[in-house]
Amino acid sequence: MKAKLIAFVIVIVLLVVYVATGVYQVDPSQVALVKTFGKYTHTVGPGIHIHAPFPFQSHVIVDVQTVRKQEIGFRTVRPGQYVQKKEEALILTGDGNIVSVEAVVQFKVNDPVKFVFRVENPEELVKFTTESALREMIARRTVDEILTAERDRVSYEVHQITQQLLDAYDVGITVINVLLQEVVPPQTVIAAFDDVNNAKQDKERYINEALRYANNLIPSVEGEVRKIILEAEAYAQQRILQAQGETQRFLSILKEYKGSPRITETRLRIETLEEVLPKAKRIILLDGSQNITLLSLDKLIGGGGK
């Protein structure tokens, strides 16, 4: 009797455990696809659910909210630390150059049924599709376009093309964004590219230096010009004043001279000779016999000269 009871309890427990295998939990960002005998029957949302146990029903849980991502040209080793995947990152450009491109594609599941049942490895599919679209768009442009103005267009076009292809495969994926991360020249030529930027700086510098020279030169020349003009004006004025002064003196003397011309003439002569003769080096007096007598002016005029 006791053995019977124990057997009964064991059977009940086993049955409960068996039924409990059909209990499952779906998180808020997820949905569960329920299969009955392997065939998809319906989808259930977040919460705790139960379905018939194995082998009758089973379920697949898919995260439909979380934004997934794939990295191209690099891998995140741990948050904040990356390694470059050179063979993925280096891409040929339309003008036969090579650029290094790192990109991230963000995507989301829009149809969990297709996402789960139509493709073996949807993540890889997204990555490859994005990579090939990226390659194609880069190849249509020159290296300069990619490094500068066309960056945004590239990421936009890659987004479009990737979405189109994924739609054609019908795998229930929406591409949210294609973000170009680092788009740079390859490591070995980066210095040469930087030098072009330096050259642009140098060019600015040369021009600024020249402008500074010009800006200094013109005002200083203008100063000089002003000086030349002023000097000329001063000279002209001086000449006029000098003329006026000299003529004034002449006219004064003339006035006196007109009053008594003879005596004034004689006085002027004598005064002048008095003034200048002492400064002569030698004065040679000739007598009637034509002998040359040397004498100093002191004797001759009796003035105070040497």
Place this chain on the structure above:
Amino acid sequence: MKMMILVFVLILSAVAVLFIGLSFFIVDQTQYAVVLRFGEIRKVISEPGLYVKTPFVDNVIRFSKRFYIYDIPVEKIITLDKKTMLVDSYAIWRISDPKKFIESVRTVSLALSRIDDVVYSGLRNTLAKLDFDDIVTGERQYLSDITEFSKRNLADFGVDIQDVRIKHTDLPAENQQAVFERMKSERQSIAALIRAEGQKEAQKIRSEADKKATILKAEALSEAERIKGTGEASATRIYAQAYGQDQEFYRFLRTLESYKFIIPDSVILIGEDLTILNQMK
């Protein structure tokens, strides 16, 4: 006795469960199933659900219905213009006909090697007719050609090629190095050009400033001469007006004035008669 019956019933039911278990099989949403009896195909199932088979005799093989992505190994291709290119492609494919598939290739890994062969020859044939630049930059029409070609040639294997695409077109390492060198020299010449332009413009600015300065100075000098000229003219007029009043007296006065400059430090000869001084004019 009762115990014996219980054990017997238990064993019987266990056998029954096992037998039932072996008689049914489930085909998943993502699968095809092929029922083989001693290697002979009895049934091909492409709809998911619960199916019956004969236990111990029938063998069920399952294949995925889903798309596979096959990353084809990098291939070296010689283009029409005799350049070497490394092409990294991938194919998206699925098993479309499990019967043909099991008859011809049987396993996925064998199928991959078939796909490899076909896609590679498709790539090589198509790309060999194109120039390097057209492959890199051109519209990807040739990809649909390759896809079509692969589709046609793999249909017999029960394989459907959805798409063949190129992930990467690369240069062999030595050519890549050459490209880097060229990029470098290209940038260097651009940099040199920019610097030269800068110097040219700077020189232009300087020369223009110099020119302006020279002109300004010349204008000033010419203006200065004019001003001096008017000054001198005025002076001359003043002199002429004043001295014109008595030319004789001017000459006399001016002569006396000039002695002040002539006589100092010179040797003077004077006759005996000192009145000769009166004659010095």
